[in-house]
Amino acid sequence: MADLTVPSAPVIRSATTEAPATRIALVVAAFGFLSLFLFLPLVEVFLEALRNGPAAWLAAISEPDALAAIRLTLLVAAIAVPLNVVFGVAAAWAIAKFEFRGKAFLITLIDLPFSVSPVIAGLVYVILFGSGSLLGPWLKANGIEVLFAVPGIVLATVFVTFPFVARELIPLMQEQGSSEEEAALSLGASGWQTFWRVTLPNIRWGLLYGVLLCNARAMGEFGAVSVVSGHIRGLTNTMPLHIEILYNEYNFAASFAVASLLAGLALFTLLLKTLIELRFSGGLAPSRGH
Amino acid sequence: MDLRIKNVRKDFDLTPALHDVSLDIASGELVALVGPSGSGKTTLLRLIAGLEQPNAGTVYFGQDDASRLSVQDRQVGFVFQHYALFKHMTVLQNVGFGLTVRPRGKRPTAREINERARSLIELVQLAGFEDRYPSQLSGGQRQRVALARAMAIEPKVLLLDEPFGALDAQVRKDLRRWLRELHDVTGHTTVFVTHDQEEAMELADRVVVMSRGRIEQVGAPDAIYDTPASAFVHRFIGESVELPVYIEGGMIRLDGIAIPLSAADEPDGPAALVFRPYDVAIDEVDRATYPGIAATVVASRWHGRGRRLELAVGAGGHSMEIDLPPDVAPPVDSTLSVWPTRWTLYRPSGASLSHPTPAAAASMVSPIQQMAVAQ
Missing domain, CATH: 3.40.50.300 (P-loop containing nucleotide triphosphate hydrolases)
Structure with a gap:
């Protein structure tokens, strides 16, 4: 008698699709990891901040030293971000549109702040501008304060946040090539006209994205700023430094209050970034570095 | 302007x-x-x-x-x-x-x-x-x-x-x-x-x-x-057939065998014999009766306005494709005698055939013959 087992229908699945169990496991693992290491701590920050009620929270962030720290943080970001926009656009332009000797070196150089510890970046400025350095006596004689003053904090922040704009724009500009610029030039546009009317509109969303990331980092930078700031309350303390000082004084409530404000700024930045992505996903480079 | x-x-x-x-x-x-x-x-x-x-x-x-x-x-x-x-x-x-x-x-x-x-x-x-x-x-x-x-x-x-x-x-x-x-x-x-x-x-x-x-x-x-x-131009513009030949004493030889085209007054040496696929005549009778180029039909395709034959030519079996009017249909594997009716010889100058210099370009790859052979 013949074997009458019906052959089971073949499971048709596209080559890149995993079995449902694998998919669920991966998604759960990703979410689990993120909740444990990112989401829970973030929630904790806000809970701790509001432990003594909204009045205490408000008092902690409107205390003069806290206000000074907030002002300084915003000031530093307001200087460092535009500077890095100019440097970043210039560097990305040079790398994406021209061929020149030392291009690979320049790209490596742009990544340097990512690979060097921020503390080292801070120390470099101490060595460069400190009283024992070559520049130190001259600066002192001319009454220019760099270290333990706002200029030093700005410099350290610029150093640490340099790659964000450039890194965002390089792949985008490389992908776009230069044919639109060539078209503009052949139609009689000057270099500046070409930049403002053709290049900039083409990179605007990528640029905005880079600016947001750069801004988030500029406000949150701790290591490099800590080394050059000198921790002078009400003068050279940025928000992250202020948070640390409060924390070290066991003033947890105030520390977390300011921390929640900083985290809130970061979340707001992230929200903006997401909105941009949703709205203009087509204009951003598909091969993003972050 | x-x-x-x-x-x-x-x-x-x-x-x-x-x-x-x-x-x-x-x-x-x-x-x-x-x-x-x-x-x-x-x-x-x-x-x-x-x-x-x-x-x-x-x-x-x-x-x-x-x-x-x-x-x-x-x-x-x-x-x-x-x-x-x-x-x-x-x-x-x-x-x-x-x-x-x-x-x-x-x-x-x-x-x-x-x-x-x-x-x-x-x-x-x-x-x-x-x-x-x-x-x-x-x-x-x-x-x-x-x-x-x-x-x-x-x-x-x-x-x-x-x-x-x-x-x-x-x-x-x-x-x-x-x-x-x-x-x-x-x-x-x-x-x-x-x-x-x-x-x-x-x-x-x-x-x-x-x-x-x-x-x-x-x-x-x-x-x-x-x-x-x-x-190059012959090859690039329109279709063409190209055979490597050798000129010796005014005779054009393909794989050592003389073909019925003359290159009188040409110095000895290698050359390329180039012609259009439709500028050919064929003879289906035994090749001995007409001393054209010996060819074997490898494939025959009908393409609407005529017939395209793929041939193996000469002792070296060079592959070439020719176009024939629709009424001529030699069977696959049959042997033919083929000769171009309009053709050009191009001479390489020295060994620099593939990298010609511009000044010499006119003289070194020059058409020396462009003629119809009497049938």
Whole structure:
């Protein structure tokens, strides 16, 4: 008698699709990891901040030293971000549109702040501008304060946040090539006209994205700023430094209050970034570095 | 505006892209630069536009040395292969761009720019599409916007880089005819680059065939087709059959066997025997009765207007394809006697057949015979 087992229908699945169990496991693992290491701590920050009620929270962030720290943080970001926009656009332009000797070196150089510890970046400025350095006596004689003053904090922040704009724009500009610029030039546009009317509109969303990331980092930078700031309350303390000082004084409530404000700024930045992505996903480079 | 290109050389990273190229283009002419990829045709076009600078030589616009003019000052209308339309501008803004960037003194009023752009959009048959963005247009429509944009600046010369390269066959054909008509109406001096020899032959007043950074031949399409100056041109323009032969005492030998074509007064040495697939006669009777080239039929295909035979020829079994009228149908594996009725011999000069120098190009690969053999 013949074997009458019906052959089971073949499971048709596209080559890149995993079995449902694998998919669920991966998604759960990703979410689990993120909740444990990112989401829970973030929630904790806000809970701790509001432990003594909204009045205490408000008092902690409107205390003069806290206000000074907030002002300084915003000031530093307001200087460092535009500077890095100019440097970043210039560097990305040079790398994406021209061929020149030392291009690979320049790209490596742009990544340097990512690979060097921020503390080292801070120390470099101490060595460069400190009283024992070559520049130190001259600066002192001319009454220019760099270290333990706002200029030093700005410099350290610029150093640490340099790659964000450039890194965002390089792949985008490389992908776009230069044919639109060539078209503009052949139609009689000057270099500046070409930049403002053709290049900039083409990179605007990528640029905005880079600016947001750069801004988030500029406000949150701790290591490099800590080394050059000198921790002078009400003068050279940025928000992250202020948070640390409060924390070290066991003033947890105030520390977390300011921390929640900083985290809130970061979340707001992230929200903006997401909105941009949703709205203009087509204009951003598909091969993003972050 | 007539163009003169004099002894232009261009190197990219030490690799020469153009060697000592000279070319004159008359005012109002429609010229095609045709050649395989890497032949330097696009480089030459970009040099004319000023998008590249030559390492040596000069480009003249009329009497002016264009090397002294920047891209902006050359007033060339350049149409890019992938259109390069400004993505964030509407069709109207794209077409008007060249006028809006003019310095204040020379800039037409916003109204004039608008009118001008609209009339050009009408000329390229895109009325009604003024407010669309490039992403909302088809390939052929984008190409026409690019053309209108280039014409808006009243160019002295219109330069088109592979203008139909990215379009499908039917759109290509329509646009080709349309461009020819447009050229006849507007009369711009026009140079376009293409790798499609058919396109070049159909569209251009004069065709410039390029290979390996040199101009191989310049001429009217029929002249180039009928009297190719080199084996390369013969091969590149239209179909051709090529057999490696050896000349010895005025006799042409294929694999050592003499064939019934004469090359009297030619010095001994190797040569290429080149002819069109349809310029052949065959004899189906035993090859002994007519001393043509011995051939065996490998395959026979019917292609609507006639029959294409794939043959193995000579002792070396060289593969060649010939076209026969529909009523002749020799069976596969049968032996034939074949001889070209119109043919050309090309001589390599020395060992530099594949890398000819331009000065010697005319003499070293010269057609020495172009004749009909009595049948």
